[in-house]
Amino acid sequence: MGQTLAEKILTARADTEARAGHIVVARVDLAFVQDTTGPLTVRQFSEAGLPLHNPEKTAMFIDHSAPSPAKELSNDHVFMRKFAAETGAKLSDIGEGVCHQLVAESWAKPGDVIVGADSHTVTAGALGAFATGMGSTDVAVAMALGKTWLRVPETMRIRANGKWPKGVYSKDLILYLIGMIGADGATYKSLEFTGEAVTAMSMSQRLTIANMAVEAGAKVGLFPSDAVTQSYLREHGRGELFVPLAPDADADYESTTDIDVSRLEPTVSKPHTVDNTALAKDLKGVKIEQVFIGTCTNGRLEDLALVAGMMKGKKHHPRTRLVVAPASQKILLAAIEKGYITTLVEAGATVVPPGCAACLGVHQGVLGNGESCLSTANRNFKGRMGNPESFVYLASPATAAATALRGEITDPREVL
Amino acid sequence: MLKGQAFKFGDSISTDLIVPGRLLHLRSNLPELAKHVLEDADPTFAGRVHKGDFVVGGKNFGLGSSREHAPLVIKMAGVSAIIAKSVARIFFRNAINVGLPVLICDTDGINDGDELEVDLEEGNIRDLTSGLEVGFAPIPEIMLRILDEGGLVPYIRKYGDFVLPKS
Ligand code: SF4
Numbered sequence: 001m002g003q004t005l006a007e008k009i010l011t012a013r014a015d016t017e018a019r020a021g022h023i024v025v026a027r028v029d030l031a032f033v034q035d036t037t038g039p040l041t042v043r044q045f046s047e048a049g050l051p052l053h054n055p056e057k058t059a060m061f062i063d064h065s066a067p068s069p070a071k072e073l074s075n076d077h078v079f080m081r082k083f084a085a086e087t088g089a090k091l092s093d094i095g096e097g098v099c100h101q102l103v104a105e106s107w108a109k110p111g112d113v114i115v116g117a118d119s120h121t122v123t124a125g126a127l128g129a130f131a132t133g134m135g136s137t138d139v140a141v142a143m144a145l146g147k148t149w150l151r152v153p154e155t156m157r158i159r160a161n162g163k164w165p166k167g168v169y170s171k172d173l174i175l176y177l178i179g180m181i182g183a184d185g186a187t188y189k190s191l192e193f194t195g196e197a198v199t200a201m202s203m204s205q206r207l208t209i210a211n212m213a214v215e216a217g218a219k220v221g222l223f224p225s226d227a228v229t230q231s232y233l234r235e236h237g238r239g240e241l242f243v244p245l246a247p248d249a250d251a252d253y254e255s256t257t258d259i260d261v262s263r264l265e266p267t268v269s270k271p272h273t274v275d276n277t278a279l280a281k282d283l284k285g286v287k288i289e290q291v292f293i294g295t296c297t298n299g300r301l302e303d304l305a306l307v308a309g310m311m312k313g314k315k316h317h318p319r320t321r322l323v324v325a326p327a328s329q330k331i332l333l334a335a336i337e338k339g340y341i342t343t344l345v346e347a348g349a350t351v352v353p354p355g356c357a358a359c360l361g362v363h364q365g366v367l368g369n370g371e372s373c374l375s376t377a378n379r380n381f382k383g384r385m386g387n388p389e390s391f392v393y394l395a396s397p398a399t400a401a402a403t404a405l406r407g408e409i410t411d412p413r414e415v416l
Numbered sequence: 417m418l419k420g421q422a423f424k425f426g427d428s429i430s431t432d433l434i435v436p437g438r439l440l441h442l443r444s445n446l447p448e449l450a451k452h453v454l455e456d457a458d459p460t461f462a463g464r465v466h467k468g469d470f471v472v473g474g475k476n477f478g479l480g481s482s483r484e485h486a487p488l489v490i491k492m493a494g495v496s497a498i499i500a501k502s503v504a505r506i507f508f509r510n511a512i513n514v515g516l517p518v519l520i521c522d523t524d525g526i527n528d529g530d531e532l533e534v535d536l537e538e539g540n541i542r543d544l545t546s547g548l549e550v551g552f553a554p555i556p557e558i559m560l561r562i563l564d565e566g567g568l569v570p571y572i573r574k575y576g577d578f579v580l581p582k583s
Contacts, residue, residue, distance in 0.1 A: 025578050025580065036437075036440055036481075036483060037484065039443065039444050040444075040484060044568075044569055047573075048572045048573060049573060050572070064440070070441040072441035073441050076443070079444070116482075119481050119482040134506060134509060135482050135483070135484035135513060136510075137484060137567070138509055138510075145578070147578070149558060149578045151556070183428065183479060184476040187504065188505050217479065217504060217505065219505055360440075360481075362437050362438065366438075379480065381430040381432040381480055382430075382432065382433065383436045383438070384436075386436075386437060388456045
């Protein structure tokens with residue numbers, strides 16, 4: 001019997017045949033934390049009383065409240081910087097970008113096992129890495145031992161075929177899928193994405209899907225590593241790290257779901273759960289006070305290029321504030337160089353520094369009572385953007401740009 | 417044997433409802449943060465919960481962020497176990513890692529305010545108010561050992577490594 005991607009990666013990293021349902025101990029290629037989970041990780045790590053297994057495989061990202069909006073958070077940052085300086089763990093400080101984007105750019109490679117104290121660690125699955133989110137203590141122990149225990153997940157295969165229609169993106173596919181299987185539809189499972197529509201996807205589009213695997217409860221969202229993976233690694237100066245990776249033809253899947261992308265339409269998650277989906281065209285008339293474009297889901301250069309293209313020479317609707325946060329410094333610099341930032345600022349956007357920004361409701365775009373935001377992020381739980389009296393809708397960057405132009409939820413095909 | 421009162425919540429209690437991002441600045445001040453536990457789901461909960469009580473949820477309890485502060489403050493509030501129909505993966509691991517048992521079973525028959533008695537060894541919950549008895553799914557052995565030590569840090573301090581049961 002062949003193996004799924006998850007089984008293959010874990011077999012190699014655990015030095016034992018890993019099959020769905022087994023409990024294995026796998027070597028970890030990267031253990032990382034960010035500034036909301038990092039301080040607790042450091043405390044638990046110190047409690048455990050072991051040294052850092054490998055500082056070169058340990059990273060700390062200050063991205064969630066960066067720059068800091070409050071003295072308590074500043075003190076958390078001081079604490080993290082001190083730990084990094086003392087142990088040699090790699091530190092990524094304010095303005096460098098969202099952890100998952102930086103992991104994709106500079107760390108993840110096919111076949112890796114990555115554990116991060118952040119649920120969206122799954123993002124690196126787009127590069128063929130078994131990347132999964134854990135809590136502070138699990139990551140603290142991975143930092144100390146260089147390994148972690150894992151239950152090898154069963155795999156749900158998602159086969160996406162067909163041609164991508166105009167105005168429809170990978171964000172629409174993943175929102176559609178979560179709407180279909182539910183926010184717990186893949187709990188504990190590996191979601192494995194294959195098919196011609198997947199092969200046709202850019203790395204940026206793949207990262208969006210892998211990122212949101214956790215919104216269906218999945219442990220990982222895995223993509224085979226192919227020519228797109230290779231050129232992405234090369235683009236980031238890491239071409240030599242490429243290895244091809246694909247599931248075996250006779251692998252054992254728990255289920256297979258076929259999706260014809262040519263039938264998808266721009267999709268939106270309504271408040272307050274990600275699986276509460278509807279078509280953008282059916283939400284026409286829903287007024288939006290803020291559009292937020294950014295995050296580890298959709299703050300990449302391709303996203304900014306699309307939005308800038310749609311907004312060039314235009315202004316956002318007077319009702320709707322537009323906040324843009326590039327996901328990394330690299331993306332910001334490229335967007336400046338290509339003129340996207342100028343276009344967006346001319347369209348009235350407030351551009352904030354690379355980082356999580358308004359996504360988790362600490363700063364840079366907290367909503368007022370009764371306000372609605374359409375965001376390109378991955379989560380719309382009650383209170384997510386800092387105010388339980390507000391409403392968050394999730395959609396693709398194209399839907400976000402169309403909505404910013406019209407002041408109400410708008411199907412991007414009306415504008416494109 | 418654990419004994420206490422049930423605090424019943426609905427489906428999909430996210431980590432944002434347990435400890436929201438707007439309280440991020442309190443994360444290194446756990447006693448203060450614990451005063452707000454589950455505030456956005458039930459603002460009166462923190463004031464009413466007593467040592468030994470149970471948080472009873474529906475489907476997909478603890479979905480969302482990996483913040484371990486969520487099970488941690490529930491434990492700090494005195495809660496002796498979480499009982500739910502299903503639990504999100506990261507939350508499950510986090511709860512065990514901080515030494516808070518998570519019991520999976522059908523919770524429809526448990527009402528808010530019921531007196532419960534939980535036998536962790538027998539794997540069974542008795543609702544003393546309604547007379548109902550339900551069994552819960554066995555906890556994987558590696559997690560039971562972690563729980564036995566009071567969490568992952570004491571476990572690692574004792575064993576120095578992961579110890580897998582011989583299969
Ligand atoms: S951008 Fe949002 S979802 Fe992504 S890591 Fe930051 S807070 Fe989490």
